[in-house]
Amino acid sequence: MEFYEHLYVGKKIADKSEMIKTKLIKNEFVPFVHVILLPLTEDGILEIYPAYILRQPLYQKSTLKVVGIAADHSEACEMVQDIVNECLKTVGNIDLRNYLKF
Numbered sequence: 001m002e003f004y005e006h007l008y009v010g011k012k013i014a015d016k017s018e019m020i021k022t023k024l025i026k027n028e029f030v031p032f033v034h035v036i037l038l039p040l041t042e043d044g045i046l047e048i049y050p051a052y053i054l055r056q057p058l059y060q061k062s063t064l065k066v067v068g069i070a071a072d073h074s075e076a077c078e079m080v081q082d083i084v085n086e087c088l089k090t091v092g093n094i095d096l097r098n099y100l101k102f
Contacts, residue, residue, distance in 0.1 A: 008068030034076040036068035
């Protein structure tokens, strides 16, 4: 699991972000938190998963690139919208793979 250098963190969990990152790295259960990832395939923009899903062996074997963490699905959706708008405003397109360089 790799975290974006300028990780997007939801307002509701800003004070707990380091603890959440540590738990995600250790593959510990993190209830309610949602994670925003670069897509696992080439045909997507961003993906949102409940953090507990990432504990499954399939995801443990994948190189996950975490762009953001949010307190719930609703906050994650808002963050994705903000990230896409920021990318569009900055570079004029929605090529998030190049915009969010890891």
